[in-house]
Amino acid sequence: MKRSEYFISTLMSDPAEAQIVSHKLMLRAGMIQQMSAGIYSWLPLGLRVLQNIQSIIRKEQENAGSIEVLMPTLQSADLWRESGRYDDYGKEMLRITDRQNREMLYGPTNEEMITDIVRTHIHSYREVPKNFWHMQWKFRDEIRPRFGLMRGREFLMKDGYSFDLTYDDAKRSYYKMFLSYLRTFAALGVRAIPMRADSGPIGGEMSHEFIVLAETGESQVFCDKSWVEEDALQDAPHYNEDLEPFFKKLTARYSATEEKHDPDMVKNLDLVSARGIEVGHIFYFGTKYSQPMKASVTHPDGTEHPLEMGSYGIGVSRLVAAIIEASHDDKGIIWPASVAPFFAILINLKNGDTDTDALANSLYLACQEKNISVLYDDRDERAGVKFADADLIGSPWQVIVSPRNCAMQKVELKNRTNSETHLLSVEEVLAFLADKKPVI
């Protein structure tokens, strides 16, 4: 993409309304714009990141055998009365009355709706297990929306729901999503540690929050050092294998949010204490919805029982902010390659110069041919402005075309993470980028 034909509106200084670093950097990089309290538009750069995250989540859900559906944003109050949640849910639920005086709501979550779909179509043990997921905008009417996407009101969530015949089957579904979430966050380039979470009377050991460690995290968390130093996916099984040993092995490692933390349990452990941000939550809740809503199936013996359910959520828009909280420096964002809006930024240091223009243009075309996602900064701007913008936007690699190096038919390749630079030929830089580019 040529920047002159694109739309990126960056700010050189921190906007007054932002308190946390991800919010500041997203506004400064021109990724989002607030439209009203806690409600944002996604500008082109931000949308590219959001879409990359969506693609990775979709792929990992498909790998795990989950089936994608799409439920609407608005729901009928009657459906929520069936589960008993309509009156229980507080003022965070946005309640709406339509022109026919029907009571509606903007869905904050979809347990009732997916249960309604399942009870309509699924009646026999032969039709389960099933795991349905969707990615849709949700609304929670926070009393004090703040911290940008971290606590917005309209937000994008991936939520999935498993339906099983028995508790043992439900455990298998849970283990599968546990593994799938580890894989998803790893593919997103972010370390998210599963931590035992409160689950009320039902969940038992099947309730985990996935927490990204970041200095600026919202809560205190504690975990065994191995969570930070080892790859949790080492020796991970295939989905069609028995997943229990893997689940047991990992959950035997200590990890806890402040509420669940037990200092007595960690006396002999090499413990990491850090701040964390919740980006996912999985839990088993049995027949909490299937029982009152009558989502039952006939078992092989002819008896009918409500389905066993679990739910699996990822805060998709929140993840954009969480990744920035976990990966930035004082110059700007440092994107993991898989979610970066562009894999590389091509900087022409002397726009209008015949030689640098020719070299930069040919590099740009070659990147397009090789499907390397590149932002070509072809503006008439000073070098300092282009460098600052490239660091702010945070693509993993910068390719710098300067008059001096151009004369030698060389370009500079700069690593955004550690600022290391290498002088390479055009062929070398193309081969390098083509080799390293993420495949989504």
Add this chain to the structure above:
Amino acid sequence: MKRSEYFISTLMSDPAEAQIVSHKLMLRAGMIQQMSAGIYSWLPLGLRVLQNIQSIIRKEQENAGSIEVLMPTLQSADLWRESGRYDDYGKEMLRITDRQNREMLYGPTNEEMITDIVRTHIHSYREVPKNFWHMQWKFRDEIRPRFGLMRGREFLMKDGYSFDLTYDDAKRSYYKMFLSYLRTFAALGVRAIPMRADSGPIGGEMSHEFIVLAETGESQVFCDKSWVEEDALQDAPHYNEDLEPFFKKLTARYSATEEKHDPDMVKNLDLVSARGIEVGHIFYFGTKYSQPMKASVTHPDGTEHPLEMGSYGIGVSRLVAAIIEASHDDKGIIWPASVAPFFAILINLKNGDTDTDALANSLYLACQEKNISVLYDDRDERAGVKFADADLIGSPWQVIVSPRNCAMQKVELKNRTNSETHLLSVEEVLAFLADKKPVI
């Protein structure tokens, strides 16, 4: 996808609640499910079609140089007060009050919001022309939602907005989208004819509805026979050429909705009179929003003027229904290849038979390797049920594995459109499908 691991819930007879053929077939094929009046969930099969349409629209918008953003579903009433539309818009606008008693609305369209974004970031003639588009759920509180997706309340729309310095520039943006829409509908496998539409006092000749011809269409339309018999994109220019001659040539061909139809003008024409469904609308509206909302830029001479705007919409969810209305028979849907949920359906006529299972499985794996999107009907069902489902779902090709042909290592390839069948070897059928499969 193996049907046994997927979720498709078909009905053999017409559901009572549906009046028009697209609604009947979408319910029968298990593409959608109504959740409340005019509000639908997309079941897996329907979602695949919707996503194919989205991908094609995205690609064609990118080709035309439009920039993707994503605006939220909920908007502030204050923004609509600036344009004067908050009080004008009738009861079709879903008005919402949040917990802080702020007046909100569920966006039925986004002119105000995109104008707000542009006035925030764009201030100079150097930064235009720009064309922004997004694809987002919208809501119109129809008094009597009916005909399934044709007149639903929550619906998916692609809407784009052009911002230009001058009227001449705005014309160029309009011509570009006119051509882009022809290309988009052609890529979707549907013929949509542009027809002069009412535009109020501003639009002039720059207001066109794109109409799909279908016996069951909602309104009467008239057009020159050439619209139906010739390829409108024949000799179409590239986007960077002068598009006016192409626009003039095509708009010189007669086409009109009933409201605009003038029998005096068509006396000597070879006229087609048909029913039609509106699937797109493009129009120029000058400074209608930029003036009151102060979206102005500095011109080269230093003076400041409001931007010239146009808007470009496609009813994305409605298109799913419109394509079915235009392309079905008494057995079910006949999908254009580019939007079909699966390109082929693989039918194993004797599930459980060692030989047919082996052949069907190897064909299925080979299709996956070659990226041929195939639904493998591996259920224990009678042949009649599988044939009926395959015709109902409407993939362009059916590959039938029968015990008799299997003995000869042959399979039957059936064309859904004309029911022609061919007996082919496994290699032949794979080569055929790989060659014909759509590339999105």
